[in-house]
Amino acid sequence: MAASTIRLRVAVIGSGIAGLAAARVLREKHDVTVYERGEPSVATGGQGIANFPNSTHILESIGFDYRCAGSVELGGWHSVDKNGTAVFSSDYDMRERYGAPLVSHMRVDFRTELLRLATAPAEDLGLDASAVPAITVWNNGAVDLDPEGGKVTLDDGSIVEADVIIVADGIHSRLRNKILEEPVNAQKTGMTCCRVAVSAAQVEAALGKLPQWWQDQRDRGKGVIQLIEALDGTSRLTVTYPLRNLSWMNMAWVFPTQQEKKATTESWNADGDKEEILKIYDDFDEDLKTMLRVADQVKLWELQDLEPLPTWTSGRAILIGDAAHAMTPLQGQGSNMAIEDADGLRLLTQPGVTRDSVPEILQKISSVRRPRATRVLENTRISTKISSAADRYARFDDNCTYTGIFAILQQQQVTTA
Numbered sequence: 197m198a199a200s201t202i203r204l205r206v207a208v209i210g211s212g213i214a215g216l217a218a219a220r221v222l223r224e225k226h227d228v229t230v231y232e233r234g235e236p237s238v239a240t241g242g243q244g245i246a247n248f249p250n251s252t253h254i255l256e257s258i259g260f261d262y263r264c265a266g267s268v269e270l271g272g273w274h275s276v277d278k279n280g281t282a283v284f285s286s287d288y289d290m291r292e293r294y295g296a297p298l299v300s301h302m303r304v305d306f307r308t309e310l311l312r313l314a315t316a317p318a319e320d321l322g323l324d325a326s327a328v329p330a331i332t333v334w335n336n337g338a339v340d341l342d343p344e345g346g347k348v349t350l351d352d353g354s355i356v357e358a359d360v361i362i363v364a365d366g367i368h369s370r371l372r373n374k375i376l377e378e379p380v381n382a383q384k385t386g387m388t389c390c391r392v393a394v395s396a397a398q399v400e401a402a403l404g405k406l407p408q409w410w411q412d413q414r415d416r417g418k419g420v421i422q423l424i425e426a427l428d429g430t431s432r433l434t435v436t437y438p439l440r441n442l443s444w445m446n447m448a449w450v451f452p453t454q455q456e457k458k459a460t461t462e463s464w465n466a467d468g469d470k471e472e473i474l475k476i477y478d479d480f481d482e483d484l485k486t487m488l489r490v491a492d493q494v495k496l497w498e499l500q501d502l503e504p505l506p507t508w509t510s511g512r513a514i515l516i517g518d519a520a521h522a523m524t525p526l527q528g529q530g531s532n533m534a535i536e537d538a539d540g541l542r543l544l545t546q547p548g549v550t551r552d553s554v555p556e557i558l559q560k561i562s563s564v565r566r567p568r569a570t571r572v573l574e575n576t577r578i579s580t581k582i583s584s585a586a587d588r589y590a591r592f593d594d595n596c597t598y599t600g601i602f603a604i605l606q607q608q609q610v611t612t613a
């Protein structure tokens with residue numbers, strides 16, 4: 197008879213993408229509590245996020261409902277120069293090629309759907325009754341961690357004991373350096389990203405109609421990632437993709453940092469100055485600039501990443517998400533890595549798991565996830581230097597073809613047999 201899994205007490209620190217996806221996976225077998233330092237609406241932001249086939253096959257396996265998130269299926273991408281002249285175009289059926297789609301959604305809609313999957317009653321999600329909803333604790337973040345003892349100290353001074361501690365507190369993780377022997381902090385990359393999302397109604401009011409490239413996507417009911425590159429050695433580019441059933445457009449304006457500011461380093465939600473950005477993109481397409489002019493919110497973020505960490509685990513604690521492997525959005529893989537991490541935690545839901553076996557299982561998860569995240573970080577770092585479409589697609593292919601922790605472990609077994 198197969199050994200059963202005992203119910204473990206799991207503390208998840210952070211209710212971002214990584215924390216909520218982890219809570220959804222682990223609630224299947226364990227008692228999960230998510231501790232968040234902010235309000236329930238924290239970390240939502242109005243802008244977009246794209247999920248590639250390497251994470252959508254996992255999202256589908258946990259019941260992610262694209263309709264709830266207003267997700268848009270994307271066919272591939274088009275590259276154009278700053279005047280709108282086509283440079284490269286790829287459009288294929290991602291499901292046929294990778295077994296899962298490429299989709300985009302508003303960040304707030306994406307996170308809301310993950311929160312539902314983590315906390316809705318089991319019967320609403322078609323789960324076994326034993327998959328009790330994760331409990332959420334808001335406005336009470338973690339200030340300290342004892343990984344060996346399985347203890348987390350919260351803002352209000354209380355101490356929580358857990359068998360497993362999932363540290364998912366983002367790029368500026370407060371707990372990361374309790375797991376590492378030497379402190380490691382995020383570093384700037386010299387690039388800044390300005391993010392806006394504009395509605396079709398706002399753009400139609402300003403331009404009289406939608407730009408043809410947006411209208412084309414609406415007409416066929418399928419989106420595309422559009423890269424508008426300066427291609428003049430100035431490293432300026434704009435990325436657009438549709439959101440909310442193609443009724444919104446996400447725009448990311450990426451350029452070399454002009455002036456370092458504290459606010460744009462510490463938060464994704466620092467306000468940007470439209471006039472400053474418009475000046476940087478003075479020679480870009482007029483319609484595109486009008487879309488920036490009419491946007492309600494302009495958010496600036498100095499792009500940062502993390503050097504690969506020497507370890508992700510200590511005792512009963514494991515780092516996941518940006519706390520473990522923050523990378524810039526230049527390959528759009530940050531949240532995808534967080535979803536892959538959550539899939540890795542499935543090793544904790546297997547028969548025979550005990551309280552004593554937790555540290556060893558966390559190390560096994562890390563042994564698969566750490567090299568994978570490092571490779572995607574390398575693909576992302578190199579993407580600023582990529583000059584040929586063929587190279588760009590080779591990196592894309594490598595990112596998209598992750599099959600999940602069980603498949604990787606099986607491959608490793610075959611190789612060593």
Ligand SMILES: Cc1cc2nc3c(=O)[nH]c(=O)nc-3n(C[C@H](O)[C@H](O)[C@H](O)COP(=O)(O)OP(=O)(O)OC[C@H]3O[C@@H](n4cnc5c(N)ncnc54)[C@H](O)[C@@H]3O)c2cc1C
Nearest residue numbers: 210212213214233246337338366517518525528530531532
């Ligand atoms: C401009 C930009 C565009 C991006 N575009 C994409 C994209 O298209 N596709 C993609 O895959 N990725 C993208 N990313 C990356 C992606 O957003 C991140 O990788 C992802 O949000 C990481 O999720 P996370 O849960 O690890 O961290 P976060 O989403 O940052 O969540 C961390 C959570 O922890 C909470 N927290 C922090 N400290 C504590 C504490 N001490 N105690 C309790 N709670 C705490 C925070 O309040 C927050 O809720 C983009 C990033 C940027 C900056």
